[in-house]
Amino acid sequence: MSFQWYRTYASLYMVALGVTAVQLGWLESVLIFTQFISTLMGGYFADRFGRKRVLVVFDILCWGVPMALYAVARNPWYFLIGRFINGFVYIVIPSFQCLFVEDVPAEHRAAVFRMVQFLTSGARLLAPAAGWLVATMGIIPAGRILAAIVMVSSVSMTRWDWRRVICSSSIALLCGPCWRIGGSCCSQQCAIWWRSTP
Numbered sequence: 133m134s135f136q137w138y139r140t141y142a143s144l145y146m147v148a149l150g151v152t153a154v155q156l157g158w159l160e161s162v163l164i165f166t167q168f169i170s171t172l173m174g175g176y177f178a179d180r181f182g183r184k185r186v187l188v189v190f191d192i193l194c195w196g197v198p199m200a201l202y203a204v205a206r207n208p209w210y211f212l213i214g215r216f217i218n219g220f221v222y223i224v225i226p227s228f229q230c231l232f233v234e235d236v237p238a239e240h241r242a243a244v245f246r247m248v249q250f251l252t253s254g255a256r257l258l259a260p261a262a263g264w265l266v267a268t269m270g271i272i273p274a275g276r277i278l279a280a281i282v283m284v285s286s287v288s289m290t291r292w293d294w295r296r297v298i299c300s301s302s303i304a305l306l307c308g309p310c311w312r313i314g315g316s317c318c319s320q321q322c323a324i325w326w327r328s329t330p
Contacts, residue, residue: 137255137262138199138278144266145275151208159208159215166219174226183227192287194221199283203276 143156151159177186198214205211236244266274 137259138275138282140259140262141266141271141275141278142202144271145202145279146205146208146211148271148275149205149207149211151211155208159211162212163215163219166216167222170220170222171225174223177223178227178230183230186227187224190221190223194218194223195286196283199279199286202279203283 146156146159147153174186177190181189194217198218201210201214201217205214262274262278265277268274269277
């Protein structure tokens with residue numbers, strides 16, 4: 133959710149810190165290039181280091197480091213380095229997709245995928261909260277706060293989020309602390325997956 137807030141105002145934040153229109157184009161090109169390269173590397177990394185390790189390590193590095201740079205940015209170089217690192221988050225895509233193919237039971241696969249897409253898309257509906265922050269504080273202070281929120285949430289929640297995605301039903305994403313489904317505790321199933329998945 134916090135990323136959806138930040139993305140809405142990222143370009144305005146960059147421009148406010150001195151990034152020109154041409155430089156914005158180059159920054160997006162760098163991001164797309166690294167995404168392309170890292171997607172090709174994703175399968176190898178998943179096989180070589182294990183899906184769980186790839187998901188956690190690259191999510192933390194490729195979200196936490198860029199957002200930390202954005203939060204303290206003073207010139208376009210911060211964004212260039214951040215965009216370059218952020219693009220490598222696509223390394224996790226093959227690992228993430230394998231979770232649906234191999235680790236989620238076939239009868240629950242559609243429901244889990246549906247819920248992940250619902251949560252991702254639904255978060256965009258809350259972007260006006262970021263707009264209120266920008267209107268209240270100004271684009272630069274608000275942009276720094278939003279980047280810091282994304283950094284903290286991505287680093288602190290990555291491991292726990294991947295556990296929850298693999299739960300045997302998408303309802304587990306929205307249920308209570310123990311996430312009991314049909315008499316079985318989903319959090320226990322997640323813990324078993326976390327210990328057994330390479």
